Each structure stands twice: as structure tokens, then as C-alpha cells.
Amino acid sequence: MSAPPPHDLKAECALIAASISDHGADLDSLVATVKPEAFYSEAHSRAWKALSDIVAEGKVPDVIQLQARVRRNGDAGVVDAHVFDSFTPGRAEYSFGKTEEYARIVVDLARSRALLRALQESEAIGYAGKLSAEEFIRDTMGKLEAATKLDAAEYKPVFVDEVLKAEIESLRTTGNEDVPTAFSGIAELDAKL
DSSP states (O other): OOOOOSOOHHHHHHHHHHHHHOTTSOHHHHHHHSOGGGOSSHHHHHHHHHHHHHHHTTOOOOHHHHHHHHHHTTOTTTSOHHHHHTTSTTTSOOOTTOHHHHHHHHHHHHHHHHHHHHHHHHHHHHHHTOSOHHHHHHHHHHHHHHHHHSOGGGOOOOOHHHHHHHHHHHHHHHOOOOOOOOOOSOHHHHHHO
């Protein structure tokens, strides 16, 4: 059994709780920086989406508004009473004034997950054996570069079969082109390739 990807459920919960309670936090900036997809927990992701909707309307969110928006969005089955309890002052583990720090933790871990997904996609493509070493290196470096440049919310996971089908189709349509040699920066990978 493999380990779960990097995440911090307490930081996610603390970010939501602090965003509700810490009225000194710059919520406009937070919802612009942290997208719902940055959360590992689906319940936290949907709660953040509801919070973002409230902020977009120019309102200061509280637990009651958040619950109402979650119901309105049709997410009450995912964000249940137990989840809302974890956002309630006194139950949530957070400190005032650290909202931006919690946001950095959530976004940083989301970026790590995006990099891991890019590596997993590249691994699947590599095992398929359809690319030359140079093409495989170029593809892997492109995926890693894209994952580091995109916001966590912009990097969406895809099924491996979709990636393989797209790569195979790309090879069929483009043929064999001269590809400049590139190095991955990972010594073990470069040595094997």
C-alpha cells in the first residue's frame, strides 16, 4: 500500500476556520491565491469554494453563511455537520494572524501533489516504451516545468490511459523528429536513459 500524497488536513481546516474568524485577514487575496482544488480534502475543497463565493459577493463569511452556501451549492452531502464543527472557534486549531501562513502550507502541498502527478504520468509513459529516450526526457521535463509554473488549481489530474492515448496519437501524427538531448537533472534517471 502506497503512502498518501503530501497533505495537511489540520492546515486546511485552520485556513478555513481562520478565514471565518480572523476579520483582519485579506480574504480577497486569499481566495485569489488559494483555489478550491488546492485542498486535499474534498469536504474542505467544497467548503472553500462556498467561502470563496461569499467573499466574491463582498460579504464577510461566517459559519452560518458557509453552511447555507454549501447547501445552495449542493455540497451538503460532502460537507457535513462534523466538518463544520471543525471550523467552529474553540474546536479548530488555529491562531489569529496566521491565515496567510496556513494558505502557504495548503498551496505548497498542492504544488507538491501536482509535481508527483506529473512524475506519475511520466513514469506511465516511460513504461509504455513508446518514446525514444530523448522524447521521454523532453516530455518529462515539460510536465515537470508545467507543474512548477502552474497554480495548483490549474494542474488537473488525468487518467493514465488518456495520457498514453494522446502520446501515441501524437507520435503517429508527428513521426520521428530530431529531438535535442536534454537532461532531467536526476542523475539516476539520466544514467538509465
